[in-house]
Amino acid sequence: MPERSRPVDHGRTDLARSALEAARAGARGRAAKTRRVAGRAARPATTGGYTGARADPNDPALVGDLVRRLVADRGWQRTAASASVVSRWDQIVGSDIAAHAQPRSLIDGELIVVAESTTWATQLRLLSTQLLARITTDVGSGVVTRIRVHGPTAPSWRHGPRRVAGRGPRDTYG
Numbered sequence: 001m002p003e004r005s006r007p008v009d010h011g012r013t014d015l016a017r018s019a020l021e022a023a024r025a026g027a028r029g030r031a032a033k034t035r036r037v038a039g040r041a042a043r044p045a046t047t048g049g050y051t052g053a054r055a056d057p058n059d060p061a062l063v064g065d066l067v068r069r070l071v072a073d074r075g076w077q078r079t080a081a082s083a084s085v086v087s088r089w090d091q092i093v094g095s096d097i098a099a100h101a102q103p104r105s106l107i108d109g110e111l112i113v114v115a116e117s118t119t120w121a122t123q124l125r126l127l128s129t130q131l132l133a134r135i136t137t138d139v140g141s142g143v144v145t146r147i148r149v150h151g152p153t154a155p156s157w158r159h160g161p162r163r164v165a166g167r168g169p170r171d172t173y174g
Contacts, residue, residue, distance in 0.1 A: 081143045109145035121151035
C-alpha cells in the first residue's frame with residue numbers, strides 16, 4: 001500500500017524558514033563584532049581584548065594579596081594574627097625554645113605555653129618579657145598581652161565531671 005503524503009502547511013514552513021534566516025543573520029552580525037587572536041577562541045570586541053600596560057581588575061593577582069584583602073574586608077586581622085602566633089611559634093621564639101615548649105592556647109591576649117620540664121618552665125617564666133617583646137614585634141601589638149607558662153602535668157586519676165571530697169573508695173574486702 002503506497003504511503004500517502006501529508007499536505008504541506010506552507011504557513012508553518014514559511015515561519016520556520018524566516019526564523020532560521022533571522023538566526024543566521026544574527027550570527028553573521030555577531031561574527032563581525034568578534035575577532036580571532038592566534039590560538040585563542042573568538043571574543044566579543046566589546047570586552048576590550050588585551051588590557052594594556054596599566055593595572056586593571058582583569059590583571060592576575062597573587063593569592064597572598066587576595067587573602068590579605070579578604071581578611072581585611074571581613075575584619076579577621078586579630079584572628080589571623082592570633083593564629084600566626086601558634087602556627088609560626090618556632091620562627092618567632094627560635095628553634096631551641098620551640099623544641100622544649102609549645103603554645104597551648106591564646107584567649108583574650110593571654111598565651112598559655114606548656115614546657116616539657118620544670119626547668120624549662122622556670123627559664124621561660126624568666127624570659128617571658130623578652131618573648132612578649134619578640135611576639136609583639138613579629139605579629140603586632142595587642143595580640144599577646146600576657147604569657148603564662150605551665151610545667152609538665154602528671155596524669156590525673158580523676159575521671160568524669162563530678163568529685164567526692166575525702167579519701168574516696170578504698171579496700172573494702174578486709
